[in-house]
Structure formats: C-alpha cells, structure tokens
Amino acid sequence: NPDTLYFHSYLRADAEYVVTGRRGTTADLSFQILNGDYSPVEVPDSLAAFDDREIEIDEHGNFEVRFGPGKAGPNYFTLAPGSAMLVVREVYSDWAGEQRGMIRIRRADKAGAAPPALTMDALTKRYGVAGKILLSRLKTFLAFPEWFYLKLPVNTLTPPRSTPGGLTTQFSSVGHYDLGEDEAMVVTVPLSDAPYQGIQLGSMWYVSLDYINHQTSLTGHQSKVDSDGMIRFVISERDPGVANWLECTGHRRGYVQLRWQRLSRDLTPADGPAVELMRIDQVPTKLPFYERISASEYADRIAARQAGVATRMLG
Incomplete structure (x- = not known):
C-alpha cells in the first residue's frame, strides 16, 4: 500500500516482547500477529489483529505494549501457540499534514545483553536462509495476483x-x-x-x-x-x-x-x-x-x- 509504512519482527511464542512508541497523527496504526510468513503456497493465519484504539496511550502520545505468554490485560496481549511474526502498519491519508510516530521493539529478557559472537557456521547459515527467503518472496508475490485477482472477471471490482x-x-x-x-x-x-x-x-x-x-x-x-x-x-x-x-x-x-x-x-x-x-x-x-x-x-x-x-x- 503506497500509504503505509510496514514494520515487522519475528517472534517466539514463549518469549515476552516490549513494544514502545509514540503515536503520530497518521490515520491508522494497527498491530497484527501471524503464525508464520507469506509463502508461495499459503497465506499465514492471523492470530490477533487490533488498532491503537485498543491500547492505552498517555497524553503525550506515548505507549508501551507487551506481547508474551502471560495473561492478557491492559496493554498486554497473549501470544497464542504458533505466534511467529508481529506486523505493524502506520497508514497515511493526508501525505502532507500527517506525521509518523515512533516505534521500537525489544525482547524483555535480553535488554542489556549482547548476542553471541558470530561464527563462520552461523554466517553461512544466515546467508543461506536469506537466499531462500529472497526466492520464496519472489515466488510468493508472483502467486498473489493469481490467488486474489486473476480469477475474477476482468475490469470488475468485488464488493467490500x-x-x-x-x-x-x-x-x-x-x-x-x-x-x-x-x-x-x-x-x-x-x-x-x-x-x-x-x-x-x-x-x-x-x-x-x-x-x-x-x-x-x-x-x-x-x-x-x-x-x-x-x-x-x-x-x-x-x-x-x-x-x-x-x-x-x-x-x-x-x-x-x-x-x-x-x-x-x-x-x-x-x-x-x-x-x-x-x-x-x-x-x-x-x-x-x-x-x-x-x-x-x-x-x-x-x-x-x-x-x-x-x-x-x-x-
């Protein structure tokens, strides 16, 4: 969507994540939890989806939201089994007048800790995975028109x-x-x-x-x-x-x-x-x-x- 800034982070369902930010003036800010990634053969299931009307934001526009295995409560959202990705969308209607906000994510139990030093085996694995993801994404987005558009009569539009x-x-x-x-x-x-x-x-x-x-x-x-x-x-x-x-x-x-x-x-x-x-x-x-x-x-x-x-x- 040309009107949207997309952000995503991979998750583990058994870990807790802290999302902090400041709400801008854009038309919409939404959050979605998926149980996987898009692939050439399937669209991942949505396990949760909501917008900023469901979170508490202070008078200055600041917020802190947690996602994890714990019990749901104010600004705490339970990660269902299989949760694998958080997608955040910030959507503009007035490109000139609306201002984006700020958002960041951290894993609650890893703040202040450095990741392990990279090894040649780890780098080899990462680049191998990156290559597979690239090919998968190309095939996925070539498949999208067939899934959602090309089976419809040409020069028509569906009802909402x-x-x-x-x-x-x-x-x-x-x-x-x-x-x-x-x-x-x-x-x-x-x-x-x-x-x-x-x-x-x-x-x-x-x-x-x-x-x-x-x-x-x-x-x-x-x-x-x-x-x-x-x-x-x-x-x-x-x-x-x-x-x-x-x-x-x-x-x-x-x-x-x-x-x-x-x-x-x-x-x-x-x-x-x-x-x-x-x-x-x-x-x-x-x-x-x-x-x-x-x-x-x-x-x-x-x-x-x-x-x-x-x-x-x-x-």
Whole structure:
C-alpha cells in the first residue's frame, strides 16, 4: 500500500516482547500477529489483529505494549501457540499534514545483553536462509495476483469484504484491469466515513506502480469529491484531464485495490465501487461533474506526492 509504512519482527511464542512508541497523527496504526510468513503456497493465519484504539496511550502520545505468554490485560496481549511474526502498519491519508510516530521493539529478557559472537557456521547459515527467503518472496508475490485477482472477471471490482489475512479493521475491494490505450475504466465510490480510504494500481508482479512520480494511487483526502458525495476515479493510459486520473504508466494489465481502514462498522455493497468502461474520448461527456484541470495543476499534484513521500521516508 503506497500509504503505509510496514514494520515487522519475528517472534517466539514463549518469549515476552516490549513494544514502545509514540503515536503520530497518521490515520491508522494497527498491530497484527501471524503464525508464520507469506509463502508461495499459503497465506499465514492471523492470530490477533487490533488498532491503537485498543491500547492505552498517555497524553503525550506515548505507549508501551507487551506481547508474551502471560495473561492478557491492559496493554498486554497473549501470544497464542504458533505466534511467529508481529506486523505493524502506520497508514497515511493526508501525505502532507500527517506525521509518523515512533516505534521500537525489544525482547524483555535480553535488554542489556549482547548476542553471541558470530561464527563462520552461523554466517553461512544466515546467508543461506536469506537466499531462500529472497526466492520464496519472489515466488510468493508472483502467486498473489493469481490467488486474489486473476480469477475474477476482468475490469470488475468485488464488493467490500473483510480483507483476507485477518486485518479485522480493514475491508477491501479488488480486481484487475486490461485496458487498451484508448480505453478508460471509471470507478465510482462513495466518500467513506472511515478515517482511511484509498485506491491503488499495481503491476502483474504484485508491485505498486510508481506512486511517487505518477498518480497511481489516491486516498480519500487526496481525491476530488463530487457534489453528490461520490469519488470518480479514471484509470487509463492517456490523460483524461481530471484530478482523479490513475495512471497506468505503460501497464496495459494490472490490479486494482481499494481499502477502508479503522472501521467502526461492517461495509455493505452500497459502500463499494461501481465500474464503467468507456473510450477515453467519452470521459468529458459521460463522466458526471467533469471538470478539466490544467497540466500545471496536475504537475502540482505530482510535486506534492514527491514531497510527501520524501517527508515520510526521510523525516
């Protein structure tokens, strides 16, 4: 997700971990425990998933959360048997205005202790494992489109559904497109009451398209909302002249994903997208509330994206 900073740490279910941090002003901060890693043959089960509404945070935004085999309590979450990974997601809606927080993790019984000195055998094993992980990840992300997208009818999107993998505060709608140079796919969706709403395009390699120098994703905050409360995105190779253009950047085929996060209710089909295909030259006459923006206005949008990512990644 172009709007998300991802952090993960491998865990042992019989150990205790201390996660400390400071809550920033981003739209969402969530925690998830998985029972393994993603592989070319399966998605790991989610053993627990929650966002920062379920933890105690002090008046300065600071928090301390513990994960371990002990009894659950305030800011203490029990690691179920098989717990293997903690994933933390920090999600932006306003790339320019929201500020990231800070987070770190340590094993409770290892603070102040140095790890054993590395040996040649240990290094050999580590590099061997790293090579296997690299190959596994390549195969995994090539398999993802087949699992979740390519079995669906082309140029359609699913109704909102709880995201596979157990991120309980997120719903998503997915699909894949196949568009000629003169074609456009118009996606119409209501502006949500969820704190985070976003759409993105990706390649058949399950890689986000260049979201820094091109507009290949948009959040609810970044999108132009029409007077009827709807957001209308135009997915196409050629420029339709609208603020909510999502650029294919030379990818005739690709995937589309919409996300809603930090939900306080289940979404229904009425909250989801509608899709219409048309020729690119039909967009000005068929798109409700069509309003052309200039090349310089669009360049300003790209400049804002570049600045937003630089601030997020470099501070």
